[in-house]
Amino acid sequence: MKSSIRRFLSGVAAVAIALSGLALGVGSAQAATSEGTITVTASNGTAGHTLNAYKIAAYNSGEYAATSDGKLDTSTFKYIVDTSDESAIETALTAAGISATASGTLTKAEEGLKQLLGDSSAAPYGYKQGTNTRTSDERKFADKLASLISSTPSTWTPSYSKQMTADANTNTFTATLPEGLYLILDTYTSGQGAANSTQSVPMIVGTTFANTNITQPGDVGKVTLKDTSAPITKEVVTDDKGTKPNNDPSYNTTDTVYFKLTTKIPNYDGYASDPTLYDPKKTRQFSIVDTFEAGKFTDPQVVSVYDGEKELTDNFDFTVGLSAGSGSSANNVVTIHFQKLVNKADSAWQDWKSGDTISVIVSGKLSTAATTTTKGSTDGPGADTLGNNNTVQLEYSNNPADTSSKTTVQGPIVNVYTHQFTINKIKADGSALSGATFQVSTGSTPLKFTKDNAGAYVVNNDDPNATSDLVSDNNGKIVVKGVKASADGVTYTVTETKVPTTGGYLQSVAPTYTVTLKDEFKNDKSNPARASKTATQAGDDWLIGLQYSYTQDGYKLVTASTDTTDVPTGDTVYVKNVTSVTQLPKTGAACIAMFTVIGVAVVAVAALFAVRARKAAQRV
Template sequence: MKAISSSITKVVALIAAMIVALGTFGLAAAHADGYDTNTIADPDANGTITINRVSGDTQTRSFNGYRLASLKDVKTDSTGTALGSFTVETNGKYTQVIETVMGQITDTSTGKTLLDGYKANAWYYNTSVTPNINNPLGYIAATYGSVAETAEPWGGDNADGAKDTVMRQFADKLSAALAADTTTYPADADLKIGSNTVPQGLYLITETTNLANATDPGITGAAVNSAPMIVSTTYLLKDTAGNEATITTGVGTINLKATSPTITKQLTNGNTVYGDAKANPDFSIGDEVDYELTATIPSYTGYDIDTAGTDNTKARVLKIYDVAEPSLTIGSADSVTVTVTPDGSSTATTLVKDTDYTVETSTDSDSTDSYKGGTKTVINLANYVNMRAGTVSAKQGTVASGGTITVTVKATLNSKALESVSDASTKTPIKNKTSLGYSHQPNKVTDEHVQPGGEVNVYTYKFQITKKNREGDTLPGAQFAIKNNADGKYLTWTAATDTDGKNGTWGTLADKPTAAAQTSAAPADQSEPNAKGIFYSGADGTVSLNGLKAGTYTIEEIASPSGYLNINALLPSFTVTITPTYEQDTSTNPYANDAAKKASWGDYSATGLTISNSKDSHDLGLVTASTSNSGKVDVTNVTSVTQLPKTGAAGIAFFAIVGVALIGAAALFAVRARKARQAV
């Protein structure tokens, strides 16, 4: 066997460090002559491979270890702490499959396959001697161990879209070949995160973490699998005096670049905002609803890349999906804003639409649940993660792996929400959900895994007025004005005119609407009076006010039906207050260990609702309290003062006005009487 030169030693640093671990366990330079400080005692003695996870990644990960070769004639360098020289000896179990893989890879500098070059080199392949020499991994190390990449994509296609490095092709193709024949090539070791004890040597390590089973507590995302790695163990050496030493310098440790991408979503505006993000999730129809989606950028270490946008087989995938129920209208693509923040940084860079990412919206026709007919929005970040021309990543020379993509999506609560109005008995959420699609297998970069990111709820509420007379009969034709006490403005309602019933909306007036003439029936088409802020009681005496956010509303009767007193002092005015109870949805909250941030996360579910009303402002007993928290209020009209249920301040004032009028009339009569007597 041939002692490997300084280029050979780089196989460990380059196949492992450059492909995946970014140089954390590169070997010291080897010397053909070596030193006599220590020598290997037993090639099959145990060493260790320690696999360190990325900070913040708590995913349970599993790996197969294939012992491709052992090291013989190992000596340390002059310090006695690192490897100095050694001989690579291919494990006979893998000789055939390694040679097969070598036949699939062409050295572009020679135009020949690796297998051709290997069989032409008698140092590594010679069948004319006994025993035969078959050392394909030694040839790979000696010939291609000096191939280095020092920037993205760390072993995948070069950033200019050129062919994969020889080492990357070898690791990927060998990994695929072993996985395709597990009967012939069972793994030599099952490895995990942390320290693993295995026989000394060079190992191909492939991750076997199952995305479908990535359900560890506290994990909202699933794993991106790491690229295949060739790793050296630590070594137990013994000098001539029998003293032992364990070589750990530059060997035996892998720092993974594989991550567990996550995506979360929250509401960032609402009826009442507390703190920076916390919002009550209730809206009136026509209100803007703002969402923030936050995703972790996966690590694409060792993954192919399609910088030119011409080779779909090598195109990295990163997509953010936002799906809204039909009650939420997602505006144009300009309603989406995307920023990227590198890991550990507080500075965000705004990405440019159609350069860094694209936005596509479509009607969700695939769903079989409440999302059917809603809007599906896809924010496709392929340009960014493939570092294509003009992108932020191309300018910065790197994809911000482990950093954060933040997406703002603006929606509008449309009048389709009238089908999902909540009251005290039924709290019906209007839902919006998100998910993250990304490359997760280094040898199948276009294979997309979609990780759900949870749902966020919003609500809209209703109450009802029923107009009655003193006998309890319902009265059509009463006119009402509705004021939102939060801003003091009167409400208008414009009915939907589109075929899908989405463009109806609440609006406002600065001034109180002026009543129309008294009538004994509501207009056949209430669209026009509603749009002017006048709401008539219908044939059944009711006025239904649906699709309103929580808060307090003042209901003012501005005209009674024909035949009923229409004096302002006797027209009821009262308030209705909608008070929901919300509970934070912890399933989408990423801040389990940060109380302050957890408390301000904007994702809530309604757990209760109280709808209450006041007495009429004149305290005449014309307004009945909502029974059983139903949100239904009875309002009475009378034909004469004698029908008032009770006399309050307004009644006293009314009688005072009548009394003054009578006194005035009596005085006038007296004056006229005196004049009449004088004239006689």
Template sequence: MALGVVSAQAADDTDGTITVTASNGTASHTLAAYKIAAYNSGMYQAASGGTLDKTTFNYIVDSKDGDAIESALLSAGISENASGTLTKAQEGLKKLSGDDSSGNPNTYGYQAGTNTRNSSERKFADALAEKISNTDTATEWTPSYSAPVPAVTGTNTFSATLPEDLYLILDSYAGSANSTQSVPMIVGTTFANTAITDAGNVGTVTLKHTTAPITKEVVTDENGTAPNNDPSYNTTDTVYSKLTTKIPNYDGYASDPTLNNKNAIRQLSIVDTFEAGKFTDQKVVSVYDTTKNQKLTLNSDFTTKAESTTSSATDLNKLTIDFERLVNKAQANTTKNLGQAWDGWESGDTITVIVSGKLFTAATTTTKGSTAGTGADTQGNNNTVQLTYSNNPSDTSKVNTVQGPIVNVYTHEFTIHKVDAAGSNLQGATFQVSTGSTQLKFTKDTDGAYVVDNDSSTATTDLVSGSDGLIKVKGLKASKDGVTYTVKETKVPDTYLQAVAPTYKVTLKDQFDNDGTNPARSGAATEAGDDWLTDLSYTYDTTQDVYKLVTASTSGTSAPTGDTATVKNVASITQLPKTGAAGIAMFTIIGVAVIAVAALFAVRARKASQRA
């Protein structure tokens, strides 16, 4: 119905104010006030101490509103007789209470986590709200007066100056913010009688809506106990992420344990999406209600679905974890192999999900850092999360979809440039790369680069230079303390000296800054749930390269400093750098020859002694 003055009584000439506090913000909410009854302005008095003298106070119900109010009072279990000049509706309004059946205050007026109304005020408010939205003209209520309650710019409040009345406040929620539609509220304006200096909370009410957070962070292992502030990986390593949310406040929301009535089925689900084509083996590792330390069970408390965001039949990069069964306390369904849902949860409990995926050999690799930002880093491989939950207590099929944070993980690369003594590209040289005692295995990608691959049965340890002399090595981990790789030439091309094949080490060291917009961890921005690669350095150790064949370029003799090392082969010792290396090489070659000759003579001597 349109908002505005429909009719007014003389008693409405004196104004009061209503202030509604919205703890989760005013965005997407539109409030309207519908008059229930006027105050007996000019007649009620202040008691000693500045409080309201209740013996002098009465409500005045417009004749147009009387039937609807009496009917709603009956729904609340209040049936009063007319008394003197007061109608049944006016007498009944004085009996409304926000307390539950035990006399305890109840913020929402429902049994916790249900739509069971346990205060007369809640029953009355809901019944009256239903009459406004009723499509049956015989029972529909058109209030005698209504007006908007606008949001106050720059605050989390709504406020309006209105005739001094008791009002029903209804929320129309657009569903574009992380919030829910409020349940109906009853509030009276402040008193115009300035002698009442202690009116308590009259004129104020808190919007009865809720919100649900969704966070994500990269963690070190499947238990999720420690954040990974250095999210650098080898390709085919497993990446673990922790997703967290809270069970929304379901006070006032219907539920259906049979899951048959779509308008009464509460919705709560998390969708985790890995960047397409960059991860494999995506799976849900574990799900807990960490508040209750309760492990949740697949196909009893939640279900999962894996699908692709592309046309790929194998890259199932989108994981949905659906808690519909949990929040509706669903019954077992033996036909569908679904168990009874756990019913020990409460609104506000933290739900923690650990998901994993292997960093694919097609992952983005990088040789440098960038300025810390937020969202998807083009130099990394990202993973994002969304939360969907019911946002309307009168229709649980209506939902919010809330975008959570994006996190990034990284892997790196370096290049070997193989040349001859003149600096020309050299094809056919073979290298191996190791870290510590681990020999790395590789497969080739579509561009001919070698990518770390610990899963393929056809992976090789041998890296061979192409016609351009290049060997690009990808999928390498770095760390803040540095990861050192030993690069060894194991076979030189034909016609080149095998005895002077070089070995060198390169250490990859990274640095990360926190993304302060990611709320996954509590505390300051330095404890955010996403970390951006801001620096990547390459440090070379060429002490094993006694022949000075590992350099920064084809023409120089200085050691490399960037992501590419130039590695030379020579056809003769005369092509070695003029640093004494030729002499060293000569002695090495002579030494090898002497050892070979000595071995030959030893074999011959052994055979001669055997014949004797």
């Protein structure tokens, strides 16, 4: 309020004090009319806002003058109140605690306006911080005038009003008006395309001077919209403490994924509050809505909530709700309600302030139904169809006159990824071979799997019935899903643990090989977590590359296709079983296998001779 009224009135309205008893030779409604301008800067954007200017009083156009240094000659200036506006002005002055009587050529309303500078609050909106308690005469005056217009039925129809023109390119509203003092009222409609903003509290501002001799008018005719905004950021983090962003968001299915949500408590100056939360029009709204992609995550949890360094308590400072989002039958939407905190309920922490940083860690397990990918995408913001996404919204009160009215702010969508590879089990002639058993390990630990509806094996660390044995189907295929990659590479050892028992396949040449998955990510620089510097590298990254590399078995039975010995390079390999050494690739492995077979035969023959020798010795 101080920034809008005081700067203006200190150079304009205060002159009325010096004019007491002076007759300027101009009647209260007789001055000539000239035009000035008002410019309102909308720091949070013009979208959704409609501003109207209502005249309170005119300047005495043609009568006031400039001093020799280009400033307003206050001894020549006065306000002129239209007779149809006098009653409303007087009522608002009384509400502000200002009592006046007519004097000389000045009416009661004009005399009252002289006193409007008697109290000016240090608070920017003219309220006690964080409340709707008015602490300045100007604020009481403005709010009362606004209530006279908005009452049903309206008890004041101003003698002149005009809608201001919005310019989205400059984030300003402008109007050319008859010179005077104006009440500016904002109507804000949230929704798609609207600004991250709230409805402004009523403002009072005077136009610029038409007298061009006033070359140093100060900030007359300028005011900043008295609205507020609140950010919402989101990123994938490495752990339940939110220690740092995870810029390599690749996971096994059933792994727990952590997300950090960050916002700030809006400026609630001018907003009523209800600690009981019973009155919806006085209960401040402030909620974070976090949505896990339907079917792709399980077990959503709120891990921790902080206001700065202060840890907040569930059911005292906030409450948590779980619900099913659009297209979901499971509880995939987590809402953290901060109504208890911002309305200062009896149980809530009382020492918060507008602008405090609120941080929330939420988690969810990557489902066995998660989307898996074998390649990267073209980077960009939003939801990646090859990933599994999580999105966030912020809801907060946007109308000081009705706290139930809310602005919804869309935050960033972040993606996490998991991958797959395929084993094609074949005979020496390239045809499919069923019944072969494999295990997939990281280090010395075999991974556990369950089957999905399509028959693929999906990593599952949560199911006690999960198995480490993967068996080739009638098409010879084993699809392995839900495995992670990394920038340095994650290596999986694939071992054929059981060769099919029918068909005469050699048991001694069951292959083992490794596959390494190395990913590449590109950070989304548009994520507001980076712009707000809550993270230097926000955990919002797009998978732009995925590489598979292999080490073959000694027999070169693991190949890129059915008719080659080439090392695989993609996500699919072919693994042969043979019935004789002659079916091994002609690479020297056949000789090795032959020596192995001969060695086994020699051992068997030696054992036979040993048995016969013992029997012969017993007969002697």
